[in-house]
Amino acid sequence: MLFYKKFILSFIFVVFLGSTVIAQSPIDSLSETDKEVILPIEQLFEGMLKGDSSLIRQAFYENANLKTVIKDKNDNIVLRVDSLENLLNAVATPHEKPYREKILSYEIKTDENLAQVWTPYKFYVGETFSHCGANAFHLIKTKEGWKIISITDTRHREGCE
Secondary structure (H helix, E strand, O other): OHHHHHHHHHHHHHHHHHHHHHHOOOOOOOOHHHHHHHHHHHHHHHHHHHOOHHHHHHHEEEEEEEEEEEEOOOOOEEEEEEEHHHHHHHHHOOOOOOEEEEEOOOEEEEEOOEEEEEEEEEEEEOOEEEEEEEEEEEEEEEOOEEEEEEEEEEOEOOOOO
């Protein structure tokens, strides 16, 4: 009988622990410093979801740059450079379905006032999957807090588990 009670208690503990781990977001396990670093990244994605270009602009440092590593029609690797203004215009232009980027995890490195954040992601237009890839953010710590100075990302439709 004692074995049965221990087994039941162990089972309940494992189920509870497993449900807690499953319910965690990538942010839950971060330190307070790391949460400060990713605040403008979260603000960027919130702005995209809401279609709020002013919220997005606040996440960026002046003269920030955006780059995408993609394959062209001939299967050549190409670096596409874009401006923050084009991103802001795309988000601010009314669109029927919200843009939602789901971050799968955060890998954060910092040295004083510089941070690098790697984020694998999946991108959705409304509820429809569009593409996946990884973002490489560089951020600078200012008097107002962390600001994004550059984003380089990849985009593909295959290999997205």
